[in-house]
Amino acid sequence: MKRRGKISKAIHRIYIALIMLFLYSPIAVLILFSFNAGESRGKFAGFSLRWYKDLVNRDALLGSFRNTLIVAAIASVVATLIGTYAAIVIHKMPGIMRNSTIKVANIPMLNAEIVTGIAFMLFFGAISVPLGFSTILIAHITFNVPYVILSVLPKLRQLNKSTYEAALDLGATPAMAFRKIVLPDILPGIISGLLIAFTLSLDDFIISYFTAGAAFKTLSVEINTLTKRRIPLSVNALSTIIMIVVFVILVINNLRKRPNGNKALIKERSA
């Protein structure tokens, strides 16, 4: 029996390794070729940092990356404000209205991205707003809002209603009671909504592609333009840098979660 367990454990490990090989070999090759001394994506001509140095002169690429960061930052903050407000209002709605409002609010999350993108393009065309920074921003805010609602609503459901009412009875204004009682409890939901919104914006290509127009390009839209010709390996270099930053953030986020989780547990037990 014990031996059988060992064998199945080994099979599990091998299986995980094979899937990871599948998921990571393209990425490994992408990273490897960011150090290529030559220009080919298929033949490695020796190690060099030339594509990282080359990045400095790629104004279009760096500019589009800056645009991506700006859009993601503004869109995620605005979407978090709108989404949190929406979640609070939705939470107070009577049953039928709440369900139908949530259904409509979820549409941009569930619908195919290409349909959302086309719908926005037609919409902005119909009201004669030229495509650019403002249109891509509105589109990003719209598809981010349902994710914020989705992460804040459960926190509102877990709220203890009577503490809020007690605060009011004790003379707190609604605004004060909200700030002191409700906000601290739903804050984790708001923060995770903000993070989801930011990463979704950062990652988006399809909706940006249809709403950005020619003048304002995000990184993914710029890379798409480059794929029409020969992609310079500086794209590999930039992707490698982004990936390392994301990996570090994910690891830190994970390490941070653990001790907090323990603290919460201790708090719960002592309470």
Place this chain on the structure above:
Amino acid sequence: MTKKSRINNILLSIPIHAWLLVFTIVPLVMIFFYAFVEVTDEGLKFTISNIVNVLSNERYQSAFYDSLYYAFISTVVCFILGYPLAYVMTKLSNGARDLLMILLMLPMWMNILIRTYALKALIDEQSILSGFFKFVGLENGTLTNTTTAIIIGMVYNFLPFLVLPIYTSLLKIDYSLIEAARDLGASGVVVFSKILLPLSLPGILSGITMVFVPSVTTFVIPQLLANKKWTVGSLIEYKFMHEAGAGAGVSSDGSALSFLLMIIVIAMMSIVNLVDKENDAGGVV
């Protein structure tokens, strides 16, 4: 609740309903408008001719057929690869699980273009794997422009979307159920079909939707990996962005195609909801 606070709540919800109306409903209505309304000299006229045109055009028909076929095969492959992975993950120690979660999520944080472009570098002519492809009998030493390339592209991009929800629902299963079944003499197949499968169904359903919907609608993957093959997504993209007056943005054929694509997505979700309700378990979708 007092009458006053009820009126207050309704007033407070107006901005949200206005927001949803303007930025969610109206844009979708635009697609219906361009798909079903014809602008004539006498004004606007309702017409189904755009839809009929699209449905009777052989090129569009085969694009629909191909898109559904690619999405179906990719979803099946994702399930076959992903379900065992999700199961194996639940058996790991906490630290190993966390690391694997990060490794699964990391590619999702890079956008689809970079991921697909990275994959393309592996399967193109004169890539590292060309020799291997030639060895197994592919004449040009490349997978590019084949159906296989599209399927691999979809599985590669969307596999994590399927693994994570299934993993979450498998984690919730009480392990003593499986032990009890084992003790009572159930075989592995019985444990899978009677315990694991039904109890992880909500995760399976949302995982399947999360692979099928982006697969059936994508235009990036077929364009980058097989630019000679048309899918509904790439047809829509072409209609709106490259045909006469690129970027001008009005295409009745493209709108009709988008409308039909939306119908496919809604149909897919209704089926999933139906199965989910029958099993009386709350899924994500």
